[in-house]
Amino acid sequence: MSTAIESEPTFVDKFPDEARVVRAAFMSSFFALFLGAIFGIIQTLHRTDVARIIPSTDYYTVLTAHGVFMVISFTIFFLVGLFTWALTRSLDRPLINIKITWTWYGLMAAGMTLTGISILAGFVDSIDMSADVLYTFYAPLQAHPLFYAGLAVFIVGTWIAGADWFRTFLAWRREHPDERIPLQTFMVLTTMTMWYIASSAVAASVLLFLLPWSLGFIDQVNPTLTRTLFWFFGHPVVYFWLMPAYMLWYTVLPKIAGGRLFSDPLARVVFVLFVLLSTPVGIHHQYLDPGIAEGFKFISMTNTMFLLLPSLLTAFTVVASVEYGARKNGGTGLLGWLTNLPWRKPAFTGMMLAGLMFAAGGFSGMVNAGMNINYLIHNTLWVPGHFHLTVGTAVALTMMAGTYWIWPQISNKPIYSSQIGLFQVVLWFIGMALMSNAMHAQGLLGVPRRTAEPEYSGFDYPTMFGGFEELNIQIAIGGTLLFVSTILFLGNLVLTMGNPKVSGLAEPLPSPVSGAEDAPKVLDNLRLWVSIALTLVVLAYALPIAAIINRGGLLGPGVGTYPVWVAPLFDALANAAATLLGAVGDASAALAEVVR
Amino acid sequence: MGQSEAANAPTDDVGGEGEDFDPIGTLTLIGIYFAILVLAWVYIYFVEFLGRDLVVVG
Amino acid sequence: MHIHAYEKLWLALSIVLILALVGTVTYGAVGPGVAMVADSQSTVDPGALDEDERFSEPRVEQVGENEYEAYVVAYQFGFEPTPIVVPANSTVTLHVTSRDVIHGFEVVGTNANTMVVPGEVSEITVETDEPTEYGLLCNEYCGAGHHVMEGKIHVVSQSEFENRGGDSE
Numbered sequence: 001m002s003t004a005i006e007s008e009p010t011f012v013d014k015f016p017d018e019a020r021v022v023r024a025a026f027m028s029s030f031f032a033l034f035l036g037a038i039f040g041i042i043q044t045l046h047r048t049d050v051a052r053i054i055p056s057t058d059y060y061t062v063l064t065a066h067g068v069f070m071v072i073s074f075t076i077f078f079l080v081g082l083f084t085w086a087l088t089r090s091l092d093r094p095l096i097n098i099k100i101t102w103t104w105y106g107l108m109a110a111g112m113t114l115t116g117i118s119i120l121a122g123f124v125d126s127i128d129m130s131a132d133v134l135y136t137f138y139a140p141l142q143a144h145p146l147f148y149a150g151l152a153v154f155i156v157g158t159w160i161a162g163a164d165w166f167r168t169f170l171a172w173r174r175e176h177p178d179e180r181i182p183l184q185t186f187m188v189l190t191t192m193t194m195w196y197i198a199s200s201a202v203a204a205s206v207l208l209f210l211l212p213w214s215l216g217f218i219d220q221v222n223p224t225l226t227r228t229l230f231w232f233f234g235h236p237v238v239y240f241w242l243m244p245a246y247m248l249w250y251t252v253l254p255k256i257a258g259g260r261l262f263s264d265p266l267a268r269v270v271f272v273l274f275v276l277l278s279t280p281v282g283i284h285h286q287y288l289d290p291g292i293a294e295g296f297k298f299i300s301m302t303n304t305m306f307l308l309l310p311s312l313l314t315a316f317t318v319v320a321s322v323e324y325g326a327r328k329n330g331g332t333g334l335l336g337w338l339t340n341l342p343w344r345k346p347a348f349t350g351m352m353l354a355g356l357m358f359a360a361g362g363f364s365g366m367v368n369a370g371m372n373i374n375y376l377i378h379n380t381l382w383v384p385g386h387f388h389l390t391v392g393t394a395v396a397l398t399m400m401a402g403t404y405w406i407w408p409q410i411s412n413k414p415i416y417s418s419q420i421g422l423f424q425v426v427l428w429f430i431g432m433a434l435m436s437n438a439m440h441a442q443g444l445l446g447v448p449r450r451t452a453e454p455e456y457s458g459f460d461y462p463t464m465f466g467g468f469e470e471l472n473i474q475i476a477i478g479g480t481l482l483f484v485s486t487i488l489f490l491g492n493l494v495l496t497m498g499n500p501k502v503s504g505l506a507e508p509l510p511s512p513v514s515g516a517e518d519a520p521k522v523l524d525n526l527r528l529w530v531s532i533a534l535t536l537v538v539l540a541y542a543l544p545i546a547a548i549i550n551r552g553g554l555l556g557p558g559v560g561t562y563p564v565w566v567a568p569l570f571d572a573l574a575n576a577a578a579t580l581l582g583a584v585g586d587a588s589a590a591l592a593e594v595v596r
Numbered sequence: 597m598g599q600s601e602a603a604n605a606p607t608d609d610v611g612g613e614g615e616d617f618d619p620i621g622t623l624t625l626i627g628i629y630f631a632i633l634v635l636a637w638v639y640i641y642f643v644e645f646l647g648r649d650l651v652v653v654g
Numbered sequence: 655m656h657i658h659a660y661e662k663l664w665l666a667l668s669i670v671l672i673l674a675l676v677g678t679v680t681y682g683a684v685g686p687g688v689a690m691v692a693d694s695q696s697t698v699d700p701g702a703l704d705e706d707e708r709f710s711e712p713r714v715e716q717v718g719e720n721e722y723e724a725y726v727v728a729y730q731f732g733f734e735p736t737p738i739v740v741p742a743n744s745t746v747t748l749h750v751t752s753r754d755v756i757h758g759f760e761v762v763g764t765n766a767n768t769m770v771v772p773g774e775v776s777e778i779t780v781e782t783d784e785p786t787e788y789g790l791l792c793n794e795y796c797g798a799g800h801h802v803m804e805g806k807i808h809v810v811s812q813s814e815f816e817n818r819g820g821d822s823e
């Protein structure tokens with residue numbers, strides 16, 4: 001780009017206070033990614049029996065940590081950073097009160113620290129605290145109260161963040177009564193609307209049932225009810241992870257490709273569809289639950305299938321925007337334009353590969369959505385295979401790639417090494433291709449997810465797709481590449497922070513080919529969309545929840561309490577099992593030595 | 597980081613030419629994707645799923 | 655609002671795809687007759703399974719010509735009865751419940767797969783073919799010993815089943 005841009009101020013030049021918040025949020029996010037990756041590699045090598053450095057009973061502490069740090073802290077801290085940047089940038093105005101901004105950041109960080117402590121304490125025998133309940137915390141397994149309390153504080157932090165952005169938007173609106181909502185702001189506001197609706201259910205579950213129960217105020221809970229409330233939140237939360245990636249694909253990727261967004265109105269339509277449809281679908285995680293009528297499951301499936309629509313539209317719009325850039329740069333032919341793209345830029349290649357993996361994840365997602373075919377894959381390793389393509393790559397890799405583009409503008413420091421960046425994003429793609437593909441295949445063999453030792457004494461898996469053992473090797477290699485890629489990303493970023501500040505790093509975003517003026521005004525009518533969304537949620541959930549309460553009662557049909565944080569019985573069992581398995585392991589190792 | 601987006605005029609170029617742009621490459625790619633989706637779905641549903649033992653019939 | 659003709663085409667194809675997906679699942683339900691685990695069974699008190707006529711004695715019993723019912727209890731960390739012995743070429747309705755936490759019930763390599771929730775009873779009906787042995791495992795995390803939770807399903811010939819007195823114990 002030309003010299004005119006060299007004088008252009010970067011985001012941090014214009015909004016130094018906001019830039020500091022964005023950097024803080026990103027650093028929290030990447031710290032969680034670091035922890036998550038360590039636990040990720042431990043569990044990968046453990047369950048594939050390549051290296052078992054922890055007792056299998058600790059596997060579930062590791063898995064809880066991996067799940068919570070990856071999909072609650074890594075993704076959501078990145079989201080709040082990105083949204084703060086996007087809102088401020090697109091409104092071209094500072095947040096109304098930076099103290100409030102730091103307050104929500106502080107609450108989120110404090111909440112996550114509490115939850116993190118309660119999980120990690122599970123490794124220390126002398127502390128009578130643990131939370132081995134995985135990130136889904138299904139009752140009647142029970143975590144230490146600190147786990148639930150921390151989550152509640154974290155969620156309240158995100159609510160205040162949303163309020164901060166809405167208030168800033170309203171202040172802007174008073175200054176610009178007649179302008180269209182800028183696209184990035186529109187994305188922030190619609191996503192947060194969805195988040196308020198979705199997170200209300202999990203907040204209710206935690207505050208009304210799980211926290212009082214873990215504190216001993218109530219004796220029991222209804223496991224189907226708390227599970228249903230979790231999934232009421234649990235499906236839209238996947239879109240909460242995804243929307244930052246969509247925002248980057250819609251607004252930043254076309255720019256890096258040398259083009260512009262193909263259609264602003266369609267982007268708005270897509271985000272509105274997510275507000276409307278992402279919540280009344282959570283029952284698709286409960287297709288195989290007893291106690292929920294088949295009709296409710298079918299309704300949930302139909303909604304889910306229509307939720308494919310915004311993503312399919314996104315695929316077209318984003319690729320078309322990239323093609324536009326390529327053709328502007330001299331690209332020709334039916335597919336020859338693909339060579340006229342900036343593949344050497346890690347931000348571009350990372351996002352494109354992330355998008356490609358999302359397309360693959362789209363297929364396994366269709367399978368997950370198909371009600372009766374759920375018998376085939378439910379709770380098998382197919383499912384983690386699927387979501388490592390979606391949240392684990394489409395989202396995670398886009399966030400890493402986006403960081404290469406945004407970080408210089410929020411810090412005035414150029415990226416330490418673009419080559420390492422490029423290598424790292426490609427390595428992630430290769431590692432994930434291996435790991436995820438083999439996970440899908442093992443799932444079809446019937447290998448369960450969430451299991452420390454998926455080999456059983458009484459039977460073998462059928463041999464297909466190369467067989468259980470060979471697939472284990474692929475998973476282990478893939479996981480290792482992913483771990484290396486994460487370390488390269490983090491190392492690159494740390495070295496970037498050591499770079500001296502320079503000027504001229506601004507990258508202004510061009511306006512779309514078909515702009516906001518082409519979008520029907522009704523799209524910006526958030527009140528309308530909220531009321532339709534709430535209506536759909538009531539239609540989808542009122543009857544199932546009433547039926548669940550009617551069947552089991554508000555506090556469950558006599559279900560007990562199974563704390564995984566203070567239970568000598570469990571510990572005894574765990575130790576016995578560990579010793580036994582250790583002995584078996586040693587014996588077989590000795591045997592293997594002898595045989596050799 | 598210019599003025600707010602809504603007020604942003606396209607600065608760098610092709611201006612109105614955008615209207616004439618036909619994303620034929622995109623259509624091709626996405627057509628291929630569509631075909632893969634359909635084939636993979638037929639395989640997984642009819643061969644992998646319905647072909648298994650112990651189909652749940654009630 | 656201006657939408658490019660190609661994008662309209664893609665929108666139409668997408669809707670066709672969505673309808674085809676819902677259509678396939680509907681076909682699976684009405685053609686081969688795949689049914690979902692649902693709310694057909696009444697709830698049960700997980701703390702008092704021995705007082706429930708269905709689960710006081712986990713078992714397989716004959717209820718009609720070629721029709722059998724199995725009552726299975728999942729617990730930390732196993733299944734009862736084990737093995738679950740059922741006759742070949744018959745229709746078997748499995749009723750599975752949990753005595754403690756949430757479990758999974760997955761017959762490895764088959765479509766028999768369900769969640770097991772304390773207080774609820776999962777009912778699935780399957781048809782067996784030739785005599786064979788299937789592995790059974792828990793596919794929902796249920797505590798520190800989750801990975802040792804397994805069982806077996808033996809599909810045996812009708813005569814062998816009768817010799818066992820129709821019971822799996």
Ligand code: HEM
Nearest residue numbers: 037040041044067070134391392396449450451479482483
């Ligand atoms: C360093 C790269 C990574 C590796 C090696 C890795 C490996 C794994 C493995 C093997 C499992 C399955 C464990 C089991 O079911 O027994 C798993 C689960 C999971 N992973 Fe990853 N993963 C990585 C990155 C990510 C990322 C980036 C995310 C999301 C942003 C993610 C989210 C999850 C979640 C949510 C689970 C499920 C946890 C549960 O079942 O409770 N992972 N991971």
Ligand SMILES: [Cu+2]
Nearest residue numbers: 234235284285
């Ligand atoms: Cu979902």
Ligand SMILES: [Cu+2]
Nearest residue numbers: 792794796800
């Ligand atoms: Cu289990």
